[in-house]
Amino acid sequence: FYLDRPFTCRDCGAQAVWTAKQQKWWYEVVRAHIDSRAVRCLPCRRARRTALAASRAAPGANRLGDEVAWLRAVSAAPPDAQTEARVEAALRSKWDGVRKVAIEVLGRWRRPADLPRLREWAHDESLGRWSAVRRAAAEALAAASNEKTT
Ligand SMILES: [Zn+2]
Incomplete structure (x- = not known):
């Protein structure tokens, strides 16, 4: 007992x-x-x-998840200056997962000014053929271009 x-x-x-x-x-x-x-x-x-x-857990994993969730949330609305700055930072992230989602945000914002850099990323050979960043840029570019022509 x-x-x-x-x-x-x-x-x-x-x-x-x-x-x-x-x-x-x-x-x-x-x-x-x-x-x-x-x-x-x-x-x-x-x-x-x-x-x-x-x-x-992987170092920074939670931070990364938060960032991706935030990026998904902001893509629905037109950006303010603060949001834009944070998306710009995400575009320079060292994590491809974050860059990819940030590029998807640009795709949804469909700003003509982003077309040149989307084109650049979509054709960036240094990223490798199967890069998620490249693919996201190509898709964002396609979406933005369709918007322009319709
Ligand atoms: Zn204790």
Whole structure:
């Protein structure tokens, strides 16, 4: 049988209790080693788990996802100066995924002034034949050109 065990959290120094029920689960369900015991309070365990998961993910992955979501959201409306500046920055991003979506934004904005650079990216041999950036530029160019002629 198990008894509630008070302990001091290794990370924050808080007093915590490892309950009999938690111990039963730990040893009988998880089948953890008999010498192992709780050393961190619940908030610290959660914080540690979150931090470990974040460090396992690719560095910058969340930031990248946020940027792509933002770019998708702005493409529906005509841009203001601030939005334009951020899209310009995204166009120079070192991540192809971000550049590609930024180019798609230009495609949806359909500004005649963007046509020359879309054309340039679409034909940029240095990007390689299967580049997502190149393909996005070609598609944006096609969309923008159609708009102009109709
Ligand atoms: Zn703690």
